[in-house]
Amino acid sequence: MNNLRGFSMDFFSLKGKVAMVTGGNTGLGQGYAVALAKAGADLIIPTYDRNWDKTRELIKETGRKVFFIQADLTKTEDRDRIVEEAIAEFRKIDILVNNAGTIRRAPLLEYKDEDWQAVMDINLNAVYYLSQKVANIMVANGGGKIINIASMLSFQGGKFVPPYTASKHAVAGLTKAFANELACKNIQVNAIAPGYIETANTAPIRADEKRNAEILSRIPAGRWGTPADLMGVVVFLASKASDYMDGHILAIDGGWLVR
Numbered sequence: 001m002n003n004l005r006g007f008s009m010d011f012f013s014l015k016g017k018v019a020m021v022t023g024g025n026t027g028l029g030q031g032y033a034v035a036l037a038k039a040g041a042d043l044i045i046p047t048y049d050r051n052w053d054k055t056r057e058l059i060k061e062t063g064r065k066v067f068f069i070q071a072d073l074t075k076t077e078d079r080d081r082i083v084e085e086a087i088a089e090f091r092k093i094d095i096l097v098n099n100a101g102t103i104r105r106a107p108l109l110e111y112k113d114e115d116w117q118a119v120m121d122i123n124l125n126a127v128y129y130l131s132q133k134v135a136n137i138m139v140a141n142g143g144g145k146i147i148n149i150a151s152m153l154s155f156q157g158g159k160f161v162p163p164y165t166a167s168k169h170a171v172a173g174l175t176k177a178f179a180n181e182l183a184c185k186n187i188q189v190n191a192i193a194p195g196y197i198e199t200a201n202t203a204p205i206r207a208d209e210k211r212n213a214e215i216l217s218r219i220p221a222g223r224w225g226t227p228a229d230l231m232g233v234v235v236f237l238a239s240k241a242s243d244y245m246d247g248h249i250l251a252i253d254g255g256w257l258v259r
Helices: 027-038 053-060 076-090 113-141 162-185 200-207 209-218 227-238
Strands: 018-021 042-047 066-070 095-098 144-149 187-194 249-252
Touching (some): 018 027, 027 053, 027 095, 053 066, 095 113, 162 187, 187 227, 200 209
16 A cells, blocks of 8 residues: 655655765765765765865765775775775665766777776776675665666767777666666665766866857757756665666756757
């Protein structure tokens, strides 16, 4: 029987939860981390560099704890260490946001093998292996949430970024594959597909007047998104409010895909 009176805004609260956001020290990752902290979660942030002072300050303002781990997600020993240190610090991981990623641009006919491998290692292989490790912890703890970061290029082909496109199509597939197996274990696996967002990575495109105008003409909302536009959706996917949502790729794109 439906219990409509059972719903509460507390369904969106992450109080008492521990969230890991890879690459959560800059850009969209920083936005995801701060949003989860504002909703009540403590944070674990594995990051390749140590540029995390601003993120620490933003999370400290929420009153939540944050634990940074300097690591290379492409290395097996670092992935193991991330999980070991996270458990030693907080004893559990309730939420995993696979945000860390990279992109290298070059024409297809000139694309270098080492660039292909570098992109696939962080955008795909790290997502698979870290998700597998954290899922085992979530099963032991009775459930959890895994949130992958897809892309508009999970749906489209793009130009000059063949491994990025391949990896983001694969992230969408992994999201569905993990969801199929983990839903019965009370672990929901979904993905966010950001549209064109104002970050350091997109600064060169926005600086190109012709390309910027082309992009804006395609977005029904008429503007680039900002990291703040994705903060609400990551809280939703991390919270009890999304308990019956599995294997979904949620586009936050100002209408880009419907144009």
